[in-house]
Amino acid sequence: MSILAILFLVLGLGFVAWFAARAKAAGFQPENGIRPHSRPGHHGWYVALWAIVPALIFLAVWANIAPGLTMAAAIESPAGAGLPSPGMERSAILSEVRGLADGRIQGGFYPKAQEMLPAYKAARMRYGIAGASLALILALAGGTYAFTRLRPDFRARTRVERVVMIGLLVASLIAILTTLGIVASLLVETMRFFSKVSPVEFLFGTSWSPQTAMRADQVGSSGAFGAIPLFWGTIFIGAIIAMVVAIPLGLMSAIYLTQYAAPAVRKWLKPILEVLAGVPTVVYGYFAALTVAPAVRSFAVMAGIPGASSESALAAGLVMGIMIIPFVSSMADDSIAAVPQAMRDGSLAMGATTSETIRKVLVPAALPGVVGGVLLAVSRAIGETMIVVMAAGLAANLTANPFASVTTVTTQIVQLLTGDQEFDSPKTLAAFALGLVLFIVTLLLNIVALRVVKKYREAYE
């Protein structure tokens, strides 16, 4: 019997338990004028939880240990005598037995596997039945125990609510677990990478070529892992070109929408920015590669700029800048809205025009908020993947020519991890080291940005 079928059986038992307990509790009469402590539904849930939860915990454990037990039994059986000693061949035979039994493999390669198959199947049957009956017994026992405890003065609600609270707490702990998981997985793989390539070379080297052997004497000897060109490319595209596009356009958009546009106009213009923010990055990337990059290249060729590439930094940066506009605009919008009305009124009352008020009073006052927003935008731009994967190049150049090809951290992560590579080659591990750098930098940018924004908000409150 499959685990899934047992699961449904257990859930069905819980359902029955819920109804039975609720029906029993509904019949409780007030004793000495005191009404029952909990509502019938609470009694129902109490019994249902007792029926389901222990059985589910048992099933979770069982699903993990049963395959091992089954295989052990098959090896112990007479058919399992004469197996080769632990090694490649033995595990190949065992996995073939498993595959044959599941029906994943049709014909076998090892005769030994065919020989063991009946024993394995019998053992699997035995353990399957044992697991199912144990789970059902647990469910029945739990349900019966809880059912016998039901009395009018039994505090079922308190107990059910305690379980609910534990469930809520566990749900919120998943966020911490995820963060820990990210940090741990990145750190572990990065440490393995640094045992093959020195951190100094990774962080300060200027030659990046993970695919081919550069120097025979090099540690890891599969390539050069100097990540400076990657960091530069990331900063060049995400923090320079994209921001040159996004900051003026985003800021001016926010100013126009909040200070000038009539409500009717705003109602029509604002959704444009929202749609721009909702377009998936793969669409931006495709557009950059298909339309913008050739245009940029032919412009560069026309203007006679040397080193023009069809995978230019400029094309990726421009499109990324457009993508970031809504983000910058909404951050600027928030911080301008947070400037006290009195400052604006004061400036206007002194005879300043609206634009003078904006330029000399509102923007300087909102500057910390805007700067915080820009930092968040930078952290978003450098973590952006699809636009640069599709429109920026793979050549790790250290160049300030926006028409040349540069590569970024995220491009290289995708590039390193999408080939057919064994998992512990320095090439694959390098992707995790790059990921760790990216994680730390975006984290720092976010922390600084939030602190700046918070401090500035406090100044006006």
Add this chain to the structure above:
Amino acid sequence: MNSATATAELRRPTDWKGSAMQNRIRRRYAAERRFKLLGLLSILVSAAFLAFLLVTMIGNGARGFTQTEIRLPVDFPRSSLMLDPAALAGFGADAALAGADIEGTTAAAADAAFGAGGARLLSDGAWLSVRDAIKRDPAILRGKAEIWVPAATAIDLAAKGNAAPAAEAAYGKLQKADVVRTGFNWTFLTRADSTDPTLVGIWGALKGSLVTMFVTLVLAFPVGVFAALYLEEYAPRNRWTDLIEVSINNLAAVPSIIFGLLGLAVFLNFMHLPRSAPLVGGLTLALMTMPVIVIAGRNAIKAVPPSIRDAALGIGASRVQVVFHHVLPLALPGILTGTIIGMARALGETAPLLMIGMRAFLASPPGGIMDPATVLPVQIFLWSDEVSRGFVEKTSAAIIVLLVFLLAMNGVAIYLRNRFERRW
């Protein structure tokens, strides 16, 4: 004496009507107009970009939804096809079809009908249409039949006015013979990936997306809502709660590719879940979407006025009852809006799924959450890499489908917000 004149000078009222002041005011007003225009322009730049992007995609993609077909006369009795109609009646029909050389027959028929090299006018998968026609009606094997089969990429592009002169000429000849038509491309909506652009479809990727989104929703929604309830309603103010809040806010800002690395390291290499499976994709995207749901949920819960909690507590409800009977139902529209927006983001996400290997070439849609699958954005990425020119319009067509889905989801979110959200 001197200083007295100076004081008088100072006290003289500003001559607003004088030409100097008038000029100054004019300049300031001109600057004001320029500034306002600049603001309008910067919005219009965004709008123009969006319009350009959409027009390009629709212009390219609309052609991806049409397909040129050629009417192919096949003379079955005189062909090399050894297939008995009786054998196709019942059990064993598939085996009989699989054994027959339909591909060769189709090519021979094309050569006979359109002269030497006629087979090159047809798509590589033209024989599939012939096979389906035979399957539908085995009786056609007894005589001559005319079957509509997909045209080759070059002819398809020529029909759409976008091809090399040689293909144009071939298309012209076909048109004169009145054996071509261009119709809606049902193949595109019903099939999976293929190496031939005339045969590709997005149903495989779309189904992969739907299955992955289902896993994401089932995992992220309850966890997100419960975490939001805990943090807003029950959490004591202490260091643990702060830690939870900080990690949720940080997770919301972590680049999506980092989640892909997490999925690769934990779900694939540590837990040994199957590669390319929607289960792993859904788990990864759920971790990414959960913080969005928590943040939206907390805002929605915060918006429920305290008087409702006080009233419920006052008539004897427990704290769990207050939350589950009153706060949660009232906050649900807001939570759902945030969930749909988070799901829309997850639907358009590509990078983390590339990391966990959902970029395989798959010619059939996934059957379940453990089967290898790909998703719509990844399919777009894969097609965008194809060299064949026929893929350009298919990529754009797939983008249109993706955008339609996103638009629909956002539309539902806006509708929910306007219909159910209450201002207290």
